[in-house]
Amino acid sequence: MKNIVLIGMPGCGKSTVGVILAKIMGFHFIDADLLIQEREGKLLTEILEDDGPEAFNQIENEVNLQIGGSNTVVATGGSVVYGKEAMEHYRETAIVVYLQLPFDEIECRLGDITERGISMKEGQTLRTIYEERIPLYEQYGHLKIDTLGLDIKDAAQKIKETVKLSMPSS
Template identity: 55%
Template sequence: MKNIVLIGMPGAGKSTIGIILAKVLGYNFLDSDLLIQEQEQCLLRDIIEKHGLDGFIAVENQVNRDIRTTNTVIATGGSIIYGTEAINHLRDIGIVVYIKLSLETIDDRLGNIKQRGVVFKEGQTLKSLYEERCPLYEKYAHIIIDGEGLNTEELMEKIAEEVRHYS
């Protein structure tokens, strides 16, 4: 079976949904942000601080490009769409699912966004980041799931159903 790759904005629920989806489908679960932290031996925000945005994106691209797995739900970082090699590799080895939510919902869910290791350019706002990324998520997704107003269980079921139909 192919992998299921979850993409979307920070706060979309990729990791939370991914764990539950993996349990329900009998898949493994992999959080690519944790792989990055393991490889670099520091937190995402520290990698960004140390190497800058381009350095972080290069590491993220390399780590995701090197993922070799099957039957796995892969939760990616929100900036995965900036690494062309990585996102194309993930499209080859899995079904890419974009969890789409409104800017208002993302804003409500995020606390201290800087603590999460989110890739922001100098002076960029959450709104401008959202507007920059959403077209890229849509471009790379095999399946787009509107998660607006759904609880965790409902969203997980919707993803599982769409993936079954896609396969």
């Protein structure tokens, strides 16, 4: 089966739900943010601080372009949608699932965004990032899953069922 790639805002549960989804589907799990940190030898916050958001987005694009295989759940960083090449790669080789949450819930979950390692230009706020990225998540997602009010296990189960329904019968 194709990979399942999770996209969405920071705090929407991509990594947390992704681990459970991989377990209930018998898939491997990859956290793209961890691959970025491993490649660069520093934390996301350090990359953003040292190199800036544009360089970070280029690194993120390169790392995500290299993720292939099958039967893997990939949790991406929230800014992956700025990498057109990576997103086109995922649209061709995987089922891209947009985990949707309203702004208020994202804001509540994230708290202090400066500690999170979020790719943002000077002067941007969480609200402006949210408004900028939502159209990109909707553009690149094959499927959109509203996870508001769902716990981790229920969100993973909903994704699994939705993905299975979207797959052509063999």
